[in-house]
Amino acid sequence: MAIVVWPLCVLTPHQISANVVPFTRSGGRTLGGIETATRTDLGFWKVDYLNVLIRNQHRTQWQTWQAIRQMMGGRSGRIAVPVRSGMSAPYSSGKFEAMPETFHSDDTSFSDGARYAQGAISIVSHGVAPIGATTMRMRIINADDNLVGVRFSYRYALYEAGPVLDVDGDIWTVPVSPSVRELIPDGADLEFDRPAVLCRLAEDRGMDVTADALSSNTSPGVSFIEDTDYWYRLAKGLI
Numbered sequence: 001m002a003i004v005v006w007p008l009c010v011l012t013p014h015q016i017s018a019n020v021v022p023f024t025r026s027g028g029r030t031l032g033g034i035e036t037a038t039r040t041d042l043g044f045w046k047v048d049y050l051n052v053l054i055r056n057q058h059r060t061q062w063q064t065w066q067a068i069r070q071m072m073g074g075r076s077g078r079i080a081v082p083v084r085s086g087m088s089a090p091y092s093s094g095k096f097e098a099m100p101e102t103f104h105s106d107d108t109s110f111s112d113g114a115r116y117a118q119g120a121i122s123i124v125s126h127g128v129a130p131i132g133a134t135t136m137r138m139r140i141i142n143a144d145d146n147l148v149g150v151r152f153s154y155r156y157a158l159y160e161a162g163p164v165l166d167v168d169g170d171i172w173t174v175p176v177s178p179s180v181r182e183l184i185p186d187g188a189d190l191e192f193d194r195p196a197v198l199c200r201l202a203e204d205r206g207m208d209v210t211a212d213a214l215s216s217n218t219s220p221g222v223s224f225i226e227d228t229d230y231w232y233r234l235a236k237g238l239i
Contacts, residue, residue: 003156004071005080005196006049010064013049014219018083018197020160020177021046043178045158045197045226047081051219054209065209065220074204078227080196083158085151089192090121090144097121099193121192123152126171129184131235136161136180138190140170147172152190157181157231158197181231198231199224 022043054061071077091097097120122141129136136159138147150161162175184190201207202223209220233239 003078003080003198004068006068006082007064008082010061011052011054011068013221014051014053015049016084017046017048017050018158019046020044022177044228045178045199045224046202047083047197047199047224047226048221049081049224050221052221053217053219055217056211057216065207069207069209072201072207075201075206078198078200078230079224080156081199081224082194082196083151083153085192085195088150090123090140090146090150092121092142092144094144119189119191119193123147123190123192125154125184125186125188125190128186129180131180131183133180134177135165135173135175136184137171137173140172143192147174150192151195152192153195153197154184154188154190155182156196156198158195158226178226181228182234197224198227200227201225 020043052065054065068079072079086096089096099118099120121143123143124139124141126137126139140147147161148164152159152161157180159176159178159180162177164172164174166173202225206222206224207220210218212218230239
């Protein structure tokens, strides 16, 4: 199934808020006022794009926004939402690195002469991470030697790593949230440069926009929640 990715370069939010909404179970409050909260492996992402600039004279921006809104059809649609990770991404240089352009393995380019973008960060899974796993092992090929608190995605399932559990050479074992959505095979390329998460609109009218005749632009916001139903249906073989 083809997944549309939000065109970040055309519809650019001034701010992106991406957070895991944890799911805990409460044991109730005792007579002494003590309440226990037990963490589960569940949880989901909530992403807010704030102040997406749409200029009145840029017809492409209006057309793109309206086309995405039509495609989504309220909360029933799905889209891959990019999440900026440059602040915590493990660049080998210790600072942001643009994705270099390169040729194919046979030194050829695309038919129009363009080269393809290659990730500045190269990290692969080590061993198989089954559905529901809460820890992962990753092997560093080209990255900073620190995978604590990083974000990455695999096939538009987004994860956030926690404190390191073990380091064995270039193999790092870390806890991840939320739990693994889809089986991650051994040696799979993990997306650290441009991670994204599969989402739905948080509200049916989440892409309403107002055209202001007196201003040169408008800056709507849009909120997303992770499309956990997609991963459930995929695991059940329904899609």
